[in-house]
Amino acid sequence: MTSATAVTTLGKARWRQLLPVYGVYVALLVLVLFNVVYTDNFLEWSNLRIQLVQVTPVVIVALGMALVIGTEGIDLSVGSVMALGAAIIPLYLGYGPAAAIVLALVGGLVIGFVNGGLVAFVGLQPIVATLAMLVAGRGIALVLSSGRYRDIRNADFIEIGTGQFLGVPYTVWIAAVLAGAVGFLVRRTVFGRRLLAIGDNRPAAVLAGVPVRRVLITVYIISAVLASIAGVIQVARIGSADASRIGLLIELSAITAVVVGGTPLTGGKVRVLGTVAGALLMQLLTATMIANNLRDSTAQMVQAAIILVAVYAARERRTR
Amino acid sequence: MSLLEVVGVSKQFPGVRALDDVSFTLNAGEVHALVGENGAGKSTLIKVLTGVYRPDGGEVRYQGEAVSFNGPLDAQAAGISTIYQEVNLVPLMSVARNLFLGREPRNAIGLVDVARMNREATDVLSGYGITSDVRRPLGLMPLGAQQMVALARAVMVDAKVVVMDEPTSSLEPREVETLFGVIHRLHERGVGIIYVSHRLDELYRICDRVTILRDGKLVHAGKLEGLQRVELVSHMLGRPVDAGRSFTSFAGEHEAAAAAPVLKATDLSSRHRLNGVSFEVRPGEVVGLGGLLGAGRSETIKAVAGALPLDSGAVEVDGRPLRRPSPVSALRAGIAVQPEDRKAEGIALGLSVRENIALAILPRLATAGVVSERKIDEIVDTFMQRLRIKASSPHQRVGDLSGGNQQKVLLARLLATGPKVLLLDEPTRGIDVGAKAEVQALIDELASEGLGVVLVSSDAEELIEGSDRVVVLRDGAVVGMLRGEEVTTEQLMNVIAVAAS
């Protein structure tokens, strides 16, 4: 083999290794460039702001989802947990926003605990355990809210959804801080390493003395609590708590964001920044199609195609 | 004319040159040994031969013609049958279905004839000494038996070439004999056999010629007869070794008699698996667990490590009983376990060498839950050097290491926990002579440092040489014990035989 071909093969191999890592960012960049050229007012701060605000719930839910997927699990119940959080808020808003928010998060914690328990102790497959909770959780939310939605008039609470700091909405700050925290958790903590080991090889993690059940339960609790935070933010933003609608199908958006962001569904790896980028990509995609007034049918088909292309670019390559 | 030939093949993996201009020739009717250290490229060469990997350069010739198999199926259709290094069967499917997968007997209308398949499977397998119900899931059978099924499967077709990548690594002496019988029959039929093993005795018993690889390069090829063991090993290792050493690297007895036991297992019972197993290990002592396949040795190890739910029984470390046995509490008490099935239960293949080594001791390397990269680096460096782990960097994926190096990574993880008791289930399975000697020496060293070691090995010689005492198991119960002078292969077989009658 001549050295020239050796160099190109090496270059190709390197590119192949880098693409999965940076594929989602490339796609994001392409989409942004497209919008800069074709969409009016795209670079206006007010527009960027709206995109960020709209993507926050998905980002927050997807962060939890990424952790769960890192353990080779999946959490379908996040949408229902959001609804539960939304249902709890108006019930306790009388005691002040703080109390209501805490109780909404406790609601998430309980669901997460049940999910985690079903997975870690009963040994259910995550998709089934959380599927049951997807159905039942929304039912509980509806029962709690007596099946009807409530308008929220508490100004302090609404401020969370509409106020801003340094020109950036609180909700975006919250999502950014949470993303940072989850990133730190994965990269730098004992918990994060254990989580990845469980996702890679659970029996091995058991024999290595990793407290597998505790880690799994914690992961599902984190996912559910993040989902209820998203629910709270959503309620504060739209000013009403509608348990039958909030978080509908968000599990699919979150999973898509995680996978498009380069986290494999097979566990053992979590890409936090990629997840955020994945969520942004899907958000911008929707926005682009709305801004250009595409019909729903076309929009769905385009979205399908983009998901496939993005995941294809982000896939792990194994040599043959 | 040669049956199968490889000319100047190269194969590059990210960061490693697994094969570098390797040539290899197999003639009809010969048993050809393929040897080399861990990571020398043996399995890679086999996978190139059978179309699993596509070579970067070079050529494969089969019966004189250049071929490029498009996967194992292609190779199989052409008459090259392979038993891969790791047992590669489907555990959830029945034994019979595994045996016949892809060539099930069919009835007149093309449906699988299940009755006939089961009958034939029973017949075929009884020839290999396997009498269990062929309708049961394969995964419930012991590893050795699974290996025999894989062997039966490979040999069932009319192959011209049979490739065996470490077929004996999980076999008992008795089963090894069965295997050799099979090889003998194939040999007589004029089949060419490629045989990979780290057990030199076996090579000398059955092989005609040998090809030696080192670091992906061909270093020697020729007749095995006349090639001294020492020469063979020095070729493999790339350095001269002194002749006249014993078969294993164990130094011998340890002084442990007086001390109080560091591990005490009492009356371990678990339905259908263990039946009141009791034994003790003193600091500095290596206790072997002997017995035939399925005697319950692995179960005993798991029970002590807290990974097998017990109906009754107690485990004490340093006189302190383990409350609520679990792998976590066992680890905390100072028990480190190396499981039998490295790939399934041992290491996390997708994680790096570094993460694997640090996995069990993360809390110790962290403050307030945040890990210190520096502390991890220190530990990892120490153990990578001490065990001579060959990896391109600590960040390399363990799944891309050779089998032996994977094993060393696993051992490094155990040692990093600073255990009082080491439970080793087949610690030298699938690792090369050099590494094996290192591991054995390491066990010795650890014992002399005062650790209690429990050793399980299906290599009787290793068990006898390495152990100070041997507890003999059968059907999940202790049937005897050998100590001091009694620790010999004959005595071991004797006890097993007495218990059986």
Added chain:
Amino acid sequence: EDDNTNSTSSANASAAAQATKSADAAGATCTLQQFGGTKIDLKTAVVGFSQSEKEANPFRIAETQSIKDEAKKLGIPEANLKTTNADSKFDKQITDVSTLIDQGVQLLIIAPLNSDGWDSVFAKASAKKIPIITIDRKINAKSCTNYLTFIGSDFAEQGKRAADKMAKALNNTGTVSILLGAPGNNVTTLRTSGFKDELAKVAPNIKIVFEQTGNFSREEGQKTAEQLLQANPNVNGIYAENDEMALGAVTALKGASKKAGDVKIVTIDGTKGAVQGIVDGWIYSVIESNPRFGPLSFSTAEKFFNGEAIPENIIISDREYDSTNAASDLGLSY
């Protein structure tokens, strides 16, 4: 602080009830004889009610409640009113109604999820001569053969009235965006076509610059409105095909620092929140779609069993709210 939007104050109950707009003299009618059924006494009859969506929005809550209340008022024992809820799954609604028929109901009141796809139900119901009253959404089939009558609003008419309001609000010039309802739903289709046709007629100078779905939900309505305000910052009017999306749009307008009245919103339904929105100045007008079907449904059934001729379509007259009456009629909203 938070308040409960939905408490139909009983004081207003009679005023809020539906009124028939047209008995459509020209249209076909149906009598018990023509239909071929037998006379039954409603008080002891078994009645089946199939609801299409979860009772989670004001419209559905009011609708189901109205049926239940009226049954109670008529003295129908609780066990004799069988209710099912299809949870927005059309397959389930078909099965639900089949089950109701199997349970021996003698009158079916159906709030259909979809206008087509009722063949198997008709086959089963007509074999047993069970009259079907469909409420709020029409079923595409033969009246008096497949079903008895349709009671409800004229959705195209609602869209038309919305267009008239919009034309008035914008003085016949400007740009309008539409927040569409759920795709594939004939309410959406009719409210859209009614609006567009009328607008083209009465105010050709108003341009429709944007139409995207908000799926009848407040959350999605808000999201879509936010996007539309980015693409068309100077839009003059928003036509929301239900109140929920209109309320979402209001929040979006607030977020975009618009002031009440900057953008004229016309919407359809008549929920408390939306009518309050008129009072607050954010919404220009609300066209009502009255969900209180109980009284009219049962009285129609009673008439039918008494041998009177029942018209094919019973179109109710829907109120409308704007700044002139919103404050005073707030109690009539649901």
Added chain:
Amino acid sequence: MTDTVVTPPAKVARAEAAAARTEKLVERFQRQGALAVLALVIIVGAITWDSFRTYDNIGTVLISTAPPALIALGMTFVIISGGIDLSVGSLYVLGGVLAAWASQYGTWAAFALPLAVCGVFGLVQGSIIAYARLAPFIVTLAGLLGARGLMLALSDEGADTYLVKTDSFKHFGTGALGGIGYPVYVVVLLFAAGMLLLYRTRFGQSVYAIGGNVDAARLMGVKIRSTQIRVYVLSGVLAGLAGAINAARLGSGVTVLGTGMELDAIAAVVIGGTLLTGGAGTLGGTIAGVLLLQVIQNLINQSGRITSAWQTVISGAFIALVVVVQTYLARLRRVSSG
């Protein structure tokens, strides 16, 4: 010398015989766990509600089981092969719309078009999964969007509903033989064929093998790709068929169907004892699972007064309960025979 401990042989033998007996019993119960729960639920229902055990009601349950059963049939193959198919709900609607449209060209066209189009959808999904090695979850999620988009495009954003024009096609959906609708017979036939395909053909063996251990299956010479592709084609075709049958029954190509259908199908398959990780499962269990979900809905309707919110809670709790029981039984089985 050696000290030898020997367990009394008689005791061991007795214990072993007892163990073998329990093992058999548990194994049987485990394999038919869903069926056992189904029987229990039916008995309780029949005792509690007279209207539950009528012939008419049984007919209603069976006919409404037909489309989900067909979808679950395909899903069982997919899940055993280690995959998942989220696109079935969308393909079901698409199939219905296509069947209704094509019915103007006759009954055969009404079946052929949806089967062909949905089959091609499955082919594309399967090929992407097999060749590009993307996760089935994400590929079929894209398929869910794509098929729904196509359906909306064909029906003017869902506004057009095609009515079934051919009476013979309509009759197929609404007609009955002995009080049982024709589609039920089709389902029974297809499940029988499915069982032969899964248990008694090489294709079926390959499905189990790639789901059980895909690497091993590859090395054992199983054609991974063609098996995967065929599994998704099968699932697509069956979803299209379910849509066509439903269109015949409803008399039109309803566009507002099918949301959440994929999750129902997955739930039914898992309740039937199929492992979501692949490699194990039975079609008998799937039937029991589908029926179980329908019967629960029917019982909720029998009671007639449960609010929609509570209905949801009950359904969810029920899924969890059955799967927990299922898992527990499976564990018993493993312990007693491992």
